[in-house]
Amino acid sequence: MVRLNEVRRNEVAVEPPASFDAGLVFVGIIRTPWRSRLECPRQGRRDGPICRIELYEPWVAALDGIDAFKEIEVLYWLHESRRDLVRQSPSSDGAARGTFSLRSPVRPNPIGTAVVSLVARQGPILTVRGLDCVDGTPLIDLKPDRCLFTPLAPLQPGDFETG
Amino acid sequence: MVRLNEVRRNEVAVEPPASFDAGLVFVGIIRTPWRSRLECPRQGRRDGPICRIELYEPWVAALDGIDAFKEIEVLYWLHESRRDLVRQSPSSDGAARGTFSLRSPVRPNPIGTAVVSLVARQGPILTVRGLDCVDGTPLIDLKPDRCLFTPLAPLQPGDFETG
Numbered sequence: 001m002v003r004l005n006e007v008r009r010n011e012v013a014v015e016p017p018a019s020f021d022a023g024l025v026f027v028g029i030i031r032t033p034w035r036s037r038l039e040c041p042r043q044g045r046r047d048g049p050i051c052r053i054e055l056y057e058p059w060v061a062a063l064d065g066i067d068a069f070k071e072i073e074v075l076y077w078l079h080e081s082r083r084d085l086v087r088q089s090p091s092s093d094g095a096a097r098g099t100f101s102l103r104s105p106v107r108p109n110p111i112g113t114a115v116v117s118l119v120a121r122q123g124p125i126l127t128v129r130g131l132d133c134v135d136g137t138p139l140i141d142l143k144p145d146r147c148l149f150t151p152l153a154p155l156q157p158g159d160f161e162t163g
Numbered sequence: 164m165v166r167l168n169e170v171r172r173n174e175v176a177v178e179p180p181a182s183f184d185a186g187l188v189f190v191g192i193i194r195t196p197w198r199s200r201l202e203c204p205r206q207g208r209r210d211g212p213i214c215r216i217e218l219y220e221p222w223v224a225a226l227d228g229i230d231a232f233k234e235i236e237v238l239y240w241l242h243e244s245r246r247d248l249v250r251q252s253p254s255s256d257g258a259a260r261g262t263f264s265l266r267s268p269v270r271p272n273p274i275g276t277a278v279v280s281l282v283a284r285q286g287p288i289l290t291v292r293g294l295d296c297v298d299g300t301p302l303i304d305l306k307p308d309r310c311l312f313t314p315l316a317p318l319q320p321g322d323f324e325t326g
Contacts, residue, residue, distance in 0.1 A: 014222075014224075015221070017188045021186075021187055021188055021189040022242070022301075023182075023183025023184075023185070023187070025179075025271055026184040026185070033324070034321055041321035043309065047326075048321075049325070049326035058177040058178070059263075061261060062264075062271070063263050063264070065261050065265075066264040086225040087224060087225070091315050097227055098225040098228050100225045100305040101228030101307060102306075102307070102312075103306050103307060108304070109188060109304050111274070111304055115309075129326075140272045140274065141263075141274055143270075146206065146266065151266070152265070153205055153253040155205075156202065156203060157202050158205075158211075162208070163292075
């Protein structure tokens, strides 16, 4: 079962920083069939249910051209997650691992990433498959999947650096 | 050439929101060979140069177990990017596309994502290949690559939903 707010045996919480270093704006909202975190899939699946990504103004114009991509990377804000655990026990069995070796929603910056299949676009709304988040999750960013995208900008010196 | 701060022909800037919706903490810093954005590769390559990811306290304990993964997803804050363009012209040729159909660093929430090869870990420092960002870029998050990671948490109802 996903965590609601508890700290489990052998988990370690730290004092959260007193201030933030940067700010995010929510550019849309994600609509899924899951009304609580206890129902969500642990990871999205490509044959999962249709979900809806609704963009807010003034960001709708930024969707122009997205229809060219079958797969899109989605970044979203896991707004119900605590942020102070550095060691976690997903199985609640006393075995704990570092947060950065887990894809748990509980992290210092609770950002989820998924690669989803784009089914359709209608105006400010994308329908997709492959998400795993609770209904009402705030949207942070959309990008073409890196494997399908070729940069349009002119070449730069670093493009050729190996080592 | 990457943008420094200009708005190019046919690009569209919007009024940025008056306030932020969520805050980020920088959990580390990324060291790369690239001293300016004009030198960076447009996308990371797996045979690219070694880069270093240095974690800050109190987050070092969160690295525990990361050595088990050959590939790690890295989220970083593109701190030199403007955030107000909804249409961009990467080639500066007058052809503009929506920001969400580009992987440009210029976006409402300038978060870069990369999947890198983990070469080694020594204490708070990871050495990796596959990054594309400028030296000094703030680190936001690390996760095991989704293709290599199997959730440890107990099954949830959404795991079985298709549609």
